[in-house]
Amino acid sequence: MPYVNIKVTKEGLSKAKKEALIKGTTQLLVEVLDKNPATTFIVIDEVDTDNWGIGYDQVTTLRQAKQD
Amino acid sequence: MPYVNIKVTKEGLSKAKKEALIKGTTQLLVEVLDKNPATTFIVIDEVDTDNWGIGYDQVTTLRQAKQD
Amino acid sequence: MPYVNIKVTKEGLSKAKKEALIKGTTQLLVEVLDKNPATTFIVIDEVDTDNWGIGYDQVTTLRQAKQD
């Protein structure tokens, strides 16, 4: 009965990438903990880069600094 | 002082349905735990069906399979 | 496929009360949104009163003030 919440910045995550995260995480829980995939939930949250901070800065700012 | 987070797939949930969830959950906490409704928070998250996985699959895929 | 997380202060919640919360929330999701109970998860978190703040104060302090 696991529930997994994956939070990443919203930067063009494709449907196929999301599917790969869902399949991979579910597989991991089956292998490591012998969980039933039928009751394993994976929920992906995509967070705007303005709304995610690390080291005092918004990710938006960090991305711009990298490009400069 | 309860805080309740309800996560459901984003599939056209109306304002009235959300209100019913809020009223019902708050009422339950008042009845079962004698909580004060004035400090009972209910937060509903609607999750894109591409972002919710169960049994290795995206809910988007499960919904399509059902219609086929 | 709903996932519900109920956070309350840790103040002697009995197993029966938890069951009442689980049954009541699941029933609400079945009635309001026609969800399948077999894939409806309810997770209850009990939070130490030192770890919950409201109006600048720890709940521990609020409970003591009420008793004085």
Add this chain to the structure above:
Amino acid sequence: MPYVNIKVTKEGLSKAKKEALIKGTTQLLVEVLDKNPATTFIVIDEVDTDNWGIGYDQVTTLRQAKQD
């Protein structure tokens, strides 16, 4: 290594206000707990006022009542 999640209603929060929340929360964790800002994450969730309930009511309804 702290992780902080701030949930507020979605009511026109500017990029600068978000930055102030990120900087202030990170600073607090540095001052109070001597945490490393480089591994301190702040994630802000903006929640639609229809999706947030308090005292049995949607925040949307509370805002309208205040204006009447």
Add this chain to the structure above:
Amino acid sequence: MPYVNIKVTKEGLSKAKKEALIKGTTQLLVEVLDKNPATTFIVIDEVDTDNWGIGYDQVTTLRQAKQD
């Protein structure tokens, strides 16, 4: 900068199993999304079986029913 929260029932999860979940999830985020492991957080919550409900029932009850 991903943040992953894994919730499972508290049923004797060893330190090595937790490490396997942490390594596997981090690896998945590196492979699928090219994320930096140095800023990838994995947080595991172990939930008492009385506090987890599925299909109207506490997991405690489901485990007992299976043994009978």
Add this chain to the structure above:
Amino acid sequence: MPYVNIKVTKEGLSKAKKEALIKGTTQLLVEVLDKNPATTFIVIDEVDTDNWGIGYDQVTTLRQAKQD
């Protein structure tokens, strides 16, 4: 009506430190967003160092490596 969840590793956080986090975070929300403290919740989760991973490793392991 903000709700803030602060997750830190469980490493002897005193009641006074928790109070400082609660007061500081609430004050920040009052100053930056003009929120009402009476309906501002702060919830602190203390996570076992075995259950928190960063850079593929459990924090337990990182703490031991630092001491060696």
